[in-house]
Amino acid sequence: xxxxxxxxxxxxxxxxxxxxxxxxxxxxxxxxxxxxxxxxxxxxxxxxxxxxxxxxxxxxxxxxxxxxxxxxxxxxxxxxxxxxxxxxxxxxxxxxxxxxxxxxxxxxxxxxxxxxxxxxxxxxxxxxxxxxxxxxxxxxxxxxxxxxxxxxxxxxxxxxxxxxxxxxxxxxxxxxxxxxxxxxxxxxxxxxxxxxxxxxxxxxxxxxxxxxxxxxxxxxxxxxxxxxxxxxxxxxxxxxxxxxxxxxxxxxxxxxxxxxxxxxxxxxxxxxxxxxxxxxxxxxxxxxxxxxxxxxxxxxxxxxxxxxxxxxxxxxxxxxxxxxxxxxxxxxxxxxxxxxxxxxxxxxxxxxxxxxxxxxxxxxxxxxxxxxxxxxxxxxxxxxxxxxxxxxxxxxxxxxxxxxxxxxxxxxxxxxxxxxxxxxxxxxxxxxxxxxxxxxxxxxxxxxxxxxxxxxxxxxxxxxxxxxxxxxxxxxxxxxxxxxxxxxxxxxxxxxxxxxxxxxxxxxxxxxxxxxxxxxxxxxxxxxxxxxxxxxxxxxxxxxxxxxxxxxxxxxxxxxxxxxxxxxxxxxxxxxxxxxxxxxxxxxxxxxxxxxxxxxxxxxxxxxxxxxxxxxxxxxxxxxxxxxxxxxxxxxx
Numbered sequence: 001x002x003x004x005x006x007x008x009x010x011x012x013x014x015x016x017x018x019x020x021x022x023x024x025x026x027x028x029x030x031x032x033x034x035x036x037x038x039x040x041x042x043x044x045x046x047x048x049x050x051x052x053x054x055x056x057x058x059x060x061x062x063x064x065x066x067x068x069x070x071x072x073x074x075x076x077x078x079x080x081x082x083x084x085x086x087x088x089x090x091x092x093x094x095x096x097x098x099x100x101x102x103x104x105x106x107x108x109x110x111x112x113x114x115x116x117x118x119x120x121x122x123x124x125x126x127x128x129x130x131x132x133x134x135x136x137x138x139x140x141x142x143x144x145x146x147x148x149x150x151x152x153x154x155x156x157x158x159x160x161x162x163x164x165x166x167x168x169x170x171x172x173x174x175x176x177x178x179x180x181x182x183x184x185x186x187x188x189x190x191x192x193x194x195x196x197x198x199x200x201x202x203x204x205x206x207x208x209x210x211x212x213x214x215x216x217x218x219x220x221x222x223x224x225x226x227x228x229x230x231x232x233x234x235x236x237x238x239x240x241x242x243x244x245x246x247x248x249x250x251x252x253x254x255x256x257x258x259x260x261x262x263x264x265x266x267x268x269x270x271x272x273x274x275x276x277x278x279x280x281x282x283x284x285x286x287x288x289x290x291x292x293x294x295x296x297x298x299x300x301x302x303x304x305x306x307x308x309x310x311x312x313x314x315x316x317x318x319x320x321x322x323x324x325x326x327x328x329x330x331x332x333x334x335x336x337x338x339x340x341x342x343x344x345x346x347x348x349x350x351x352x353x354x355x356x357x358x359x360x361x362x363x364x365x366x367x368x369x370x371x372x373x374x375x376x377x378x379x380x381x382x383x384x385x386x387x388x389x390x391x392x393x394x395x396x397x398x399x400x401x402x403x404x405x406x407x408x409x410x411x412x413x414x415x416x417x418x419x420x421x422x423x424x425x426x427x428x429x430x431x432x433x434x435x436x437x438x439x440x441x442x443x444x445x446x447x448x449x450x451x452x453x454x455x456x457x458x459x460x461x462x463x464x465x466x467x468x469x470x471x472x473x474x475x476x477x478x479x480x481x482x483x484x485x486x487x488x489x490x491x492x493x494x495x496x497x498x499x500x501x502x503x504x505x506x507x508x509x510x511x512x513x514x515x516x517x518x519x520x521x522x523x524x525x526x527x528x529x530x531x532x533x534x535x536x537x538x539x540x541x542x543x544x545x546x547x548x549x550x551x552x553x554x555x556x557x558x559x560x561x562x563x564x565x566x567x568x569x570x571x572x573x574x575x576x577x578x579x580x581x582x583x584x585x586x587x588x589x590x591x592x593x594x595x596x597x598x599x600x601x602x603x604x605x606x607x608x609x610x611x612x613x614x615x616x617x618x619x620x621x622x623x624x625x626x627x628x629x630x631x632x633x634x635x636x637x
């Protein structure tokens with residue numbers, strides 16, 4: 001196996017052991033199901049999936065010896081409560097054999113990411129880390145911030161923990177090395193330097209203010225700096241400043257002085273100053289009350305590239321070293337690791353993880369857990385940050401739970417809501433109308449569950465807020481009825497908040513009645529007199545209205561939900577409107593590309609004039625043949 005493989009590639013090796021059982025969790029039935037699988041299980045490395053009676057994946061695990069590993073699940077007197085609950089729900093298993101335990105780990109991570117099982121430790125962060133990209137597919141390389149897939153040709157530096165850390169480094173790099181960050185199209189169409197040249201943040205290669213050779217030297221210096229050779233760059237700048245001063249070229253000496261000042265600043269603000277360690281990722285774990293925080297520090301080229309906290313889910317009753325191992329295996333699936341990975345604890349199967357990382361990223365990796373020295377001081381700092389972050393998280397959760405408990409009582413819900421959906425619409429006099437849905441849970445907003453709805457039903461009158469809300473809710477719940485009819489996937493809301501009053505609530509209730517849904521908790525949220533935020537009126541389906549005290553924590557929470565839905569809907573609307581501004585009616589004419597479209601607009605002035613032009617006028621347009629003129633005329637007539 002030469003690298004990560006998708007689960008589909010193992011289909012030819014897969015054996016599925018399906019077993020019947022009761023829908024209710026039953027430990028004896030679960031054990032019997034596992035024992036049935038053991039009869040034909042090989043003594044080879046592989047990955048296993050525990051599944052319930054509906055085939056939903058409960059757990060994904062790997063093993064050096066599948067038979068020995070799965071046998072442990074039948075020894076129920078030695079298992080913790082978490083695993084006993086899982087076994088009680090297990091009714092079938094899916095087995096995939098591979099050639100080595102390292103391959104099993106790679107496949108396990110891919111399957112966990114795909115299925116998101118309820119009993120696996122899950123990395124909840126989206127892992128969207130920013131990088132600095134020194135792009136080398138142009139004669140004058142460009143340096144800029146980058147997120148997403150690393151497909152462009154060039155060298156990537158990162159990960160940085162946040163966009164702020166990237167921006168700080170990029171600002172310093174611009175001052176030090178004067179490299180361009182503009183797009184190629186912007187670069188190719190310049191006739192004079194832009195503002196960045198005026199404020200000494202760019203050397204203006206677009207208008208030949210610097211030669212290709214000198215620019216390449218700046219690129220080399222920037223590369224050295226990002227590779228951790230800042231001292232060498234500093235010495236070089238110092239010599240150049242001295243030489244310019246000796247030659248009485250004080251203007252150039254001032255340029256070198258400013259670059260040295262920027263270099264000194266970033267060295268002082270980002271330097272770790274750890275002897276013998278240039279590139280390292282530092283992780284510390286803190287657990288408390290069934291919650292876990294993992295603090296990560298990123299160190300590259302002797303510089304601090306930021307830190308971030310992670311809060312993995314499904315960690316209750318899971319040993320801390322197992323949580324750390326699962327976190328690292330998922331974290332490094334797409335992110336290249338540093339040469340040194342410093343942990344606050346030893347983890348089981350460390351060598352397997354090293355083998356996977358070296359195979360996946362083709363770099364040497366070493367784990368360490370220092371007990372003294374400068375590395376231990378870095379670790380102690382990470383541990384302190386993990387403790388503080390977890391304490392803040394628990395305090396926020398306690399406050400959130402209190403608010404949700406009060407909200408449950410106020411709106412007379414059966415239980416504390418685990419999924420709240422908030423709906424809002426946005427348009428300008430009916431044009432570019434969209435609907436937005438945001439989702440919140442006990443841990444905050446669930447942004448991956450946000451949805452946008454383009455208003456496209458011809459029966460919906462432009463600007464009719466009630467009709468738009470009716471269309472959005474009808475599409476949303478018709479789909480969820482089809483995709484999750486038994487409400488087992490967690491896609492059904494416990495509470496629906498509508499941005500609006502009686503009319504919007506009535507429209508939503510009509511939709512629910514037509515779909516046969518009679519158990520949804522629906523509340524309308526409307527601003528009070530004179531649209532005064534803080535005097536919101538809450539409308540119930542039965543016609544009852546209520547307000548909350550102006551200093552109520554629950555009111556602030558509901559305002560935040562409503563404002564997030566408003567922000568999201570407006571953002572979607574603006575994006576749609578901006579995209580529409582760049583669309584021309586000529587785009588729909590077959591055979592008309594950018595050049596002919598430009599020729600037509602230059603000749604007639606507007607797309608409307610093109611539409612109303614005669615065939616003879618169209619034929620006289622420069623660059624438009626008689627055949628194309630006929631196509632245009634036929635399209636409009």
